[in-house]
Amino acid sequence: KDVRLQFWETYESVAEEVDTEFLERYNGDIDIIPTFAGLFSAVTTSFIIASQPNTGDTTNALLTQLILLAANGTSAPQSITLPQPAGYSSSSVWAQSLAYASLLLSLFAAFGAILGKQW
Numbered sequence: 001k002d003v004r005l006q007f008w009e010t011y012e013s014v015a016e017e018v019d020t021e022f023l024e025r026y027n028g029d030i031d032i033i034p035t036f037a038g039l040f041s042a043v044t045t046s047f048i049i050a051s052q053p054n055t056g057d058t059t060n061a062l063l064t065q066l067i068l069l070a071a072n073g074t075s076a077p078q079s080i081t082l083p084q085p086a087g088y089s090s091s092s093v094w095a096q097s098l099a100y101a102s103l104l105l106s107l108f109a110a111f112g113a114i115l116g117k118q119w
Helices: 001-050 056-072 088-119
Strands: none
Touching: 001 088
């Protein structure tokens, strides 16, 4: 056989073996990324929800007003004062901004992993 032909046959078999091993290893890694990104997104979302202001006082005041309207019929409603929302501190704004940014980045990571898996 020709030396060049033998070289390319050897190269092809070795390259095929290395490529197969590489794809198997990284295919398994790409399978794990969406799972962890999804779990991280769920935890981050729960922290974002917990850090939102409580609007229960306003809701309760408005429901009380509706009950009074229903009980009194069509008479003029009593004046009710709604609680004023408290202002946000700069540390609260920063914490929520970082939480939203980390949620966005984890969703992009999951999206990238899915695109890489389909490619």
